[in-house]
Amino acid sequence: MLILTSNDIERFYTMKDAIAVDKQALKIYSQGNSDVPLRINFDMQKGQCLFMPAHIKGSDIVGIKIVSVFPDNPKLGKPSVPAQVLMLDPQTGEVCAMLDGTFVTQLRTGAVQGAATDLLARKNASRAVLIGTGGQAVSQLEAMLTVRSLTDVAIFDIDTQKAKQFTEEMKHRFAHFSTNLYFSENLDDDISQADIITSVTTSKVVTFNGEKVKPGTHINGVGAYTPEMHEIPECIVEKANIRVVDTKEGVFAEAGDIIDPIKQQLVSEDDFLELGDLVIDPTQCRLNEQQITLFKTVGTAVLDVYIGYDIYLKAKEKGIGTFL
Template sequence: MEILILKADEVKAAMPTGDGIAATKEAMAMYAAKKAVVPLRSNLSAAKGQALFMPGLVEEADALGVKIVSTYPDNPARNLPAVSATMVLLDTETGMVKCLMDGTELTRMRTGALAGAATDLLARKDAKVFLLIGTGGQAMRQLESVLAVRPIDTAYVFNRKLEKAEAFVASAKDELASYGASLVPVSDLDHATGEADIITAVTTAKQPVFDGRKVKAGCHINGVGAYTPQMIELPPEIVVRADKIFVDTVDGVLNEAGDMIKPVNDGLVTREKIANEIGDAVLQKLPGRERDDEITLFKTTGSAVYDVVVAEKIFRFAEEKGIGTYVRV
């Protein structure tokens, strides 16, 4: 038996951004149509850390696998990452392992593709100004995915420390030069928030990261970073103001996303306003944007359905392109 090994740079090189967004839309539709089997993730606590196992099966996409994520806070002292991830893909016909790929880069790609797909479905077609809030490990793929689906002229990049925003922009300018957008580092959000046609927040903040009152009519917002009940990056004002809210999975968002849970618990919005899955917009069971002045919002906490479907696509592209190394076992 041979297993294809894909390192982080090979995962990134295998699949173009546009194909990742298309694969994510397929996964959204399959999940909404109840064609995906996604058991609850298992969390095992060891003496020095935690290991999470996130399985998924989408037979229609020939996608079967499990993403393993380990969090070991003491690892940096050993020159090892505190958080690591590996995706294990299996053959749906035989159940044999066929690929091991870097799960960290996969997560960045599929999370970026989620926001890109939602932006493509919900943002105004003539959106020109983008605001990216956060410059961490997810940020580059978040920026690229929006540039891939809308004709962005100006992309503001925010970090509280301007030098970090400037360093991110410097690295992004070469990698994303083909999109032709002007990348502008900022440390003051008020002007950029009011000008933006699209806003993506990708932080681990526990307090809102922008002023929801300053968001203009017609804006689309992606809430990507907050993934626990304690994390809140989206202001409650924008949850209230949004004309339409879509989520990747209702169960995930209403159990894990503090910036959605708190407005419901505080009585600011109803659960029903938030309980709309983006896959139903893909399937046209629910309308997406209907007017230019609507404020639309997409919230994601992630799901193994996106990991397995996107990973399967990456595997196929890698095989076609001769990327990666086969190991006989």
């Protein structure tokens, strides 16, 4: 079995790699060539354990992500949300790899937004806004920078000090992109100028003023993943010209900022495409510079398993990781 840490993976696997693989994973999903059972959730005395398996038909790629949520873990010097991705050998059924699941989740979640932004944002997009500076924010920022030549990115969080510190750290981390990263002093102004908006929070209320969004903007809703959470304004869901989700099954069951507009009959489920549909048929992407496009993701084990196996194969080829 090959053990791959986050440091191992970062040595050779890029955001560009992850974006390409995420596109193919969702294409496979939308074509009906995968099995993704409902995740299993066990409530325990000190937390929860979630088991998320997936099977890619034909290639017989099989794996499972195991995520635990134990709020008291930091008192023990351990992460509150530990995760691992286990991959099985298609020929023998044996566990062939264990990957750092926290890192894989961050990577594939940033990459799926990057895939959507690549397919839907205007080619000449130059200004972006990132809302939220939590654990997923680094990969979300990297994905936007990877798929578009951005001149400016405004960074905002309700925790001002945290946002300013994050901004300074990202200036150093992503200096090679030569993009002006700055803390947003006036979110409304930055939203009104943005070509791309990415919100990645667990907010139960909308995170920006939808009336400030200009024609031609692409919006990513990444953080809200329960029926109680709402990041994207209802007016944006209603007036978006193209509405795309990672999986209809997941978003219509879990994403409050999409569920509520559907319940209010502002939009219907038939008004949404899956990202895999755009990979299959690119003519369904943006048609002109004035269209507002919207992407919503809640995640799917297909992404974890497909990218996990790709990382495993490349690591084995390069001799990276620890064999047990």
